[in-house]
Amino acid sequence: MDKIVSLAKRRGFVFQSSEIYGGLNGCWDYGPLGVELLKNVKDEWWKAMTFREDIEGIDAAILMHPRVWEASGHVENFSDPMVDCRECKARFRADQIEDAMCGNPGFKGRKASKCQAEGKFTEARQFNLMFKTFIGPVEDAGAVVYLRPETAQGIFVNFLNVQSASRQKIPFGIAQIGKAFRNEINTKNFLFRTREFEQMEMQYFVKPGTDVEWFEQWRTLRMQWFLDLGVTREKLQWHQHEKEKLAHYAKDAYDIEYQFPFGWGEIEGVHNRTDFDLSRHEQYSGKSMKYFDEAAKEKFTPYIIETSAGASRSFMAFLVDAYREEEAPTADGNVEVRTVMKLHRRLAPLKAAVFPLVNRDGMPEIGRKIEAAIRPHFRVFYDDSGAVGRRYRRQDEVGTPYCFTVDSQTLQDETVTVRERDSMKQERLGIDAVVRYLTDRLAGGR
Ligand code: ATP
Numbered sequence: 001m002d003k004i005v006s007l008a009k010r011r012g013f014v015f016q017s018s019e020i021y022g023g024l025n026g027c028w029d030y031g032p033l034g035v036e037l038l039k040n041v042k043d044e045w046w047k048a049m050t051f052r053e054d055i056e057g058i059d060a061a062i063l064m065h066p067r068v069w070e071a072s073g074h075v076e077n078f079s080d081p082m083v084d085c086r087e088c089k090a091r092f093r094a095d096q097i098e099d100a101m102c103g104n105p106g107f108k109g110r111k112a113s114k115c116q117a118e119g120k121f122t123e124a125r126q127f128n129l130m131f132k133t134f135i136g137p138v139e140d141a142g143a144v145v146y147l148r149p150e151t152a153q154g155i156f157v158n159f160l161n162v163q164s165a166s167r168q169k170i171p172f173g174i175a176q177i178g179k180a181f182r183n184e185i186n187t188k189n190f191l192f193r194t195r196e197f198e199q200m201e202m203q204y205f206v207k208p209g210t211d212v213e214w215f216e217q218w219r220t221l222r223m224q225w226f227l228d229l230g231v232t233r234e235k236l237q238w239h240q241h242e243k244e245k246l247a248h249y250a251k252d253a254y255d256i257e258y259q260f261p262f263g264w265g266e267i268e269g270v271h272n273r274t275d276f277d278l279s280r281h282e283q284y285s286g287k288s289m290k291y292f293d294e295a296a297k298e299k300f301t302p303y304i305i306e307t308s309a310g311a312s313r314s315f316m317a318f319l320v321d322a323y324r325e326e327e328a329p330t331a332d333g334n335v336e337v338r339t340v341m342k343l344h345r346r347l348a349p350l351k352a353a354v355f356p357l358v359n360r361d362g363m364p365e366i367g368r369k370i371e372a373a374i375r376p377h378f379r380v381f382y383d384d385s386g387a388v389g390r391r392y393r394r395q396d397e398v399g400t401p402y403c404f405t406v407d408s409q410t411l412q413d414e415t416v417t418v419r420e421r422d423s424m425k426q427e428r429l430g431i432d433a434v435v436r437y438l439t440d441r442l443a444g445g446r
Contacts, residue, residue: 001147001261005190007339011398013037013319013349021446026187026195028312033398036349036379038198038315039341042177045200048225049175055202056166058176060154063135063145068153071284072277073248074130079134079151082185085115093185094124099263100186117250129182131195135334147181152306154178155203159289159302164203167242170236170291170302171214177311183391189262191316205291205302208275211251214305217270219254222270222307226256226314226326230344231321235259239266242307249276256309258317264312267317268309275301318347322399328424341399342422350400351378351442355391357407367406370416373435378442396421404434 008014012031016023030038050057070077081094090103092112100112115121131147134140148154155174162174177200187193206214210330226236241253251274255266278289278301290299319341328338345351354371356363364384374380381400384393388405395403403419410416415428418437431438 001190001320004261004320007323007397008034008190008319014397015070025192026184028191028194033349034315037318037343037347038311040349041315041318041348042198042200042311044229045225045311045314046175046177048221049064049173049200049202054168054171055173055175055204056162056168058155058158058174059084059178060151060158060176062148062179062181063399064148064157066145067284068157068281068347069130069146071280072153072156073280074146075128077248078130078400080124082127083116083121085112085120086116086122087115087120091185092121096214096401127183127185129184131181131183143315148179149182150180150308151176151178151199151201152203152277152308155201156281156289156304157285158373159203159205159278160291163291170293171204173202175200175202177201189260189265191312192260192262192265194312197313200311200314202307203273204307206305207293208300208303211274211303211305212270215252215270218305218307219270222268222309223256226252226258226267226317228346229318230342231258231317235321237264239264247271249273258321260317260320265313268307271306271308273304273306275303277304278302302421338393338396340396340421343399345401345442347403348399349379350381350398351402352394352438353381353383353391353395353400353403355382355388355403355405356384357388357405361408361411363406363410366410370404370406370434371432374438377435378438392419392424402438 011033013034015029015031017027017029018024049055066231082091083094084091084104088102088104092100096111097116101109102112102115130149132144133147134143135145136143155176165427178198179196180199181196184193184195204218218367223236227233235258237257239255239257244320246253251272253269253271256268257264258267282289290301292299322341322343324340324342325337327335330336352374354367356367367382371380371382383394393405401421405417405419407417413433416431416434417426417428419426
């Protein structure tokens with residue numbers, strides 16, 4: 001993990017938020033390559049969801065009417081139990097003490113559970129995870145609003161707006177990507193548990209009675225999405241929530257978990273939310289949230305199958321899964337360790353790099369021409385500094401799938417070498433075939 005965090009900083013994937021002021025706990029900034037990777041993750045999800053006839057997109061506001069969070073159950077239930085250590089003042093989630101370490105730097109390596117056994121902790125108190133703020137100039141109770149802790153509610157309250165505007169019939173879904181905020185008691189493990197993060201959520205509205213079937217379909221599709229984007233099969237697993245521990249709204253719930261260096265962690269939840277959400281919004285708003293089935297001439301409250309993924313947590317899973325240290329032969333016949341980010345080519349932040357072998361004999365001019373031909377289509381990086389082997393390593397480290405090199409043969413026959421990141425195999429192709437080569441491998445749908 002430490003290696004990945006340091007590479008992420010050094011190469012501009014992720015920086016600590018407000019670093020020059022000592023950082024802000026649980027918040028991270030995405031750098032030039034990180035923002036590309038995150039965008040590619042979101043684009044892949046958006047395509048998988050909305051390039052279908054039965055799913056529409058939406059982008060709801062982060063601030064919503066405060067009654068939304070009463071109806072959803074967040075005001076009442078969205079809390080974690082918190083305990084404080086009377087001695088070192090560290091704060092823990094009472095249900096996660098097993099994994100936590102003592103906060104006293106003098107007791108390095110000591111488990112928090114030991115301190116608990118010694119009676120150092122306070123009684124558990126419930127702590128609501130929603131961030132509160134005020135709308136308008138007066139900071140009184142009537143002006144309280146919350147930063148949304150999930151994007152889903154913006155979908156539920158717009159269910160009938162979307163349905164009638166798009167003339168969708170049940171079953172159909174609504175997809176949304178956006179920021180969510182949770183005032184987590186403990187933030188840890190890099191991007192895994194942060195206070196500001198992004199979610200990619202899709203709510204699929206179905207007729208009651210067909211929910212179990214749709215739940216299974218969505219489980220299959222969501223796991224396949226991670227596999228199609230190259231995540232190692234053995235590092236993905238399902239975790240079913242035990243019936244007794246199900247959230248207040250859920251009939252069944254499974255998490256897709258990824259095996260991070262610190263252990264298995266949820267990256268996406270697939271939930272059967274029944275008619276809980278629409279019924280509650282109907283009750284709290286006084287507006288009907290029922291669907292009228294024209295064919296059957298009947299009215300009903302749809303059940304909802306939810307797929308709820310973290311964009312930032314998925315980002316981290318893709319990054320961790322792609323990171324490799326491999327032995328690679330050097331030009332002089334030795335072996336060196338190369339760090340390579342084997343990101344799926346559709347996720348890679350840069351798609352291509354162009355190198356002139358030397359900075360003379362017209363090679364830079366040809367290199368710049370190739371770069372200019374690629375640039376309108378794909379993210380490309382031009383690099384003319386240092387030995388070519390080093391330039392390859394720099395691109396390997398950030399996952400660039402294809403590197404094109406202009407060499408002395410280019411001057412004779414207008415061909416360049418293309419070197420593929422994973423196999424490190426090189427072949428020659430004509431300069432005018434470069435864009436086509438990339439398009440064949442990178443463009444197109446899923
Ligand atoms: P956890 O038990 O880890 O707190 P959760 O069960 O509360 O997660 P959900 O409410 O199901 O999570 O949220 C859906 C998805 O949103 C998660 O699978 C995860 O990818 C993402 N997510 C939730 N909380 C965070 C967070 N604090 N930081 C980053 N991503 C998060």
